[in-house]
Amino acid sequence: MKNIDNWEPKIVAFLCNWCSYAGADLAGVSRTQYPSNIRVIRVPCSGRVDPFYIIKALQNGIDGVLVSGCHPGDCHYISGNLIARRKFALLKSFLEYIGIEPGRVQFSWVSAAEGGRFAQIIEKVTREVKELGPINKMVKKI
Amino acid sequence: MKEIEEKIKETVKKLFKENKIDIFIGYSEGTLPLRSTPCLITRPEDIEKLVWNSYCFNNLAVYLPRFFLPQTQKKDVKLPRIGILAKGCDSRSIVGLIKEHQLPRENLYIIGIPCEGMIDIKKIQDAGCKMKEVEIVSAEEKNEKVIVENEDKKKIELKKEELLADVCTSCKYNVPVIYDVLIGKEKRKTKEEERAAIIEEFEKKPLEERWKYFQEQVSKCIRCYACRQACPNCYCKECFAEQTKPKWIGVTDNISDIMFYQMGRIFHQAGRCVDCGACVRACPVGIDLRIFTYKLIKDVKEFFRYEAGVSLGEVPPLSTFKSDDKQEFITEP
Numbered sequence: 001m002k003n004i005d006n007w008e009p010k011i012v013a014f015l016c017n018w019c020s021y022a023g024a025d026l027a028g029v030s031r032t033q034y035p036s037n038i039r040v041i042r043v044p045c046s047g048r049v050d051p052f053y054i055i056k057a058l059q060n061g062i063d064g065v066l067v068s069g070c071h072p073g074d075c076h077y078i079s080g081n082l083i084a085r086r087k088f089a090l091l092k093s094f095l096e097y098i099g100i101e102p103g104r105v106q107f108s109w110v111s112a113a114e115g116g117r118f119a120q121i122i123e124k125v126t127r128e129v130k131e132l133g134p135i136n137k138m139v140k141k142i
Numbered sequence: 143m144k145e146i147e148e149k150i151k152e153t154v155k156k157l158f159k160e161n162k163i164d165i166f167i168g169y170s171e172g173t174l175p176l177r178s179t180p181c182l183i184t185r186p187e188d189i190e191k192l193v194w195n196s197y198c199f200n201n202l203a204v205y206l207p208r209f210f211l212p213q214t215q216k217k218d219v220k221l222p223r224i225g226i227l228a229k230g231c232d233s234r235s236i237v238g239l240i241k242e243h244q245l246p247r248e249n250l251y252i253i254g255i256p257c258e259g260m261i262d263i264k265k266i267q268d269a270g271c272k273m274k275e276v277e278i279v280s281a282e283e284k285n286e287k288v289i290v291e292n293e294d295k296k297k298i299e300l301k302k303e304e305l306l307a308d309v310c311t312s313c314k315y316n317v318p319v320i321y322d323v324l325i326g327k328e329k330r331k332t333k334e335e336e337r338a339a340i341i342e343e344f345e346k347k348p349l350e351e352r353w354k355y356f357q358e359q360v361s362k363c364i365r366c367y368a369c370r371q372a373c374p375n376c377y378c379k380e381c382f383a384e385q386t387k388p389k390w391i392g393v394t395d396n397i398s399d400i401m402f403y404q405m406g407r408i409f410h411q412a413g414r415c416v417d418c419g420a421c422v423r424a425c426p427v428g429i430d431l432r433i434f435t436y437k438l439i440k441d442v443k444e445f446f447r448y449e450a451g452v453s454l455g456e457v458p459p460l461s462t463f464k465s466d467d468k469q470e471f472i473t474e475p
Contacts, residue, residue: 085472
């Protein structure tokens with residue numbers, strides 16, 4: 001991280017087991033190229049993602065967080081992603097309000113058939129986080 | 143105010159006589175001037191202790207959930223019947239708690255009082271400049287005026303209107319939304335829009351400036367958790383701040399941990415905060431918490447058309463959804 005030119009962002013992606021994780025898998029088996037900056041964490045549903053996970057990731061020095069779930073209406077658990085959508089709308093607005101760059105925390109919908117879309121989203125998120133630079137707010141320095 | 147106080151005592155006496163309640167929660171005179179303290183009354187003899195004045199600012203709903211813990215409800219224990227004094231904000235907190243299944247409505251007897259606004263002690267100390275250094279020895283309330291006397295026997299007369307707490311000047315529901323009996327029935331004129339305007343102004347500031355303000359405010363925090371203790375919504379048996387598995391925040395005074403605590407506490411109020419101002423009053427270091435909590439109130443209203451603690455029927459915003467909920471924030475490739 002000392003050399004800013006070689007700096008690559010660390011991005012955590014919370015992917016739902018039924019859609020986005022399968023979408024990432026499809027991107028992989030189709031040999032679609034996308035940046036290797038993401039660290040995938042598989043969760044049962046986007047509704048499982050507690051806002052605390054996101055804040056905690058930022059606190060631990062993660063430069064960007066992506067949460068991805070099934071498209072509205074396609075949730076394996078019927079309404080998990082719809083409940084999550086409300087929660088994330090408030091969280092995103094709140095984080096921006098207190099001064100955390102909106103690009104750091106992002107949400108998306110990726111289905112199991114959208115390997116290409118998954119790669120595009122990762123590219124976009126990585127590009128945006130790269131532009132923002134290393135995270136300095138919130139990070140716990142000991 | 144005196145008449146209301148008398149009426150309260152009369153009603154409580156009647157309640158005890160008719161054996162309708164076991165405990166009454168109200169206010170009694172504090173040990174310092176300009177303070178009233180919450181008090182629990184279990185014997186009819188103590189009813190005379192009750193007071194009603196402009197310093198009854200504590201949100202009494204905070205004392206309720208502990209009487210109805212889930213484990214006691216299961217064990218077939220006889221639950222107490224509680225009478226409680228409720229201002230507008232207290233009543234909204236009670237509605238919120240009933241909705242979250244923390245209180246059985248049938249065990250509550252709510253005496254609603256349309257609130258005329260409570261006095262912010264800090265404002266008194268600021269108003270009569272000299273009052274800051276010397277202690278206030280007595281205070282008296284008379285016809286919309288407050289007369290305070292300091293150690294040097296100097297008396298200062300202040301207008302009550304100018305001393306009202308910020309939460310009270312922008313209060314929308316000064317008349318309780320839920321009650322069994324209502325004493326007095328005034329709808330007070332307030333400036334609701336004022337608070338929203340402050341939030342909008344803050345929203346317009348550049349990102350870095352907002353972060354700086356947040357950091358500045360939060361860095362004052364000494365992690366005493368008074369804001370949490372004073373809040374009726376914070377009834378969790380184990381708070382995330384003290385949880386060890388998973389351990390969300392460290393126990394040090396590291397600014398990052400403090401930020402996590404404040405963000406966590408404030409965000410937990412999403413769709414639940416009734417803007418009673420208990421956290422702001424409890425804060426010993428004067429953090430401007432309301433600018434952050436009110437943002438959530440504003441967002442919840444804007445996104446989901448919901449106001450916390452207004453009606454018993456409405457489903458809390460974060461436990462329901464609509465197919466056309468806001469989703470402009472979703473990243474598209």
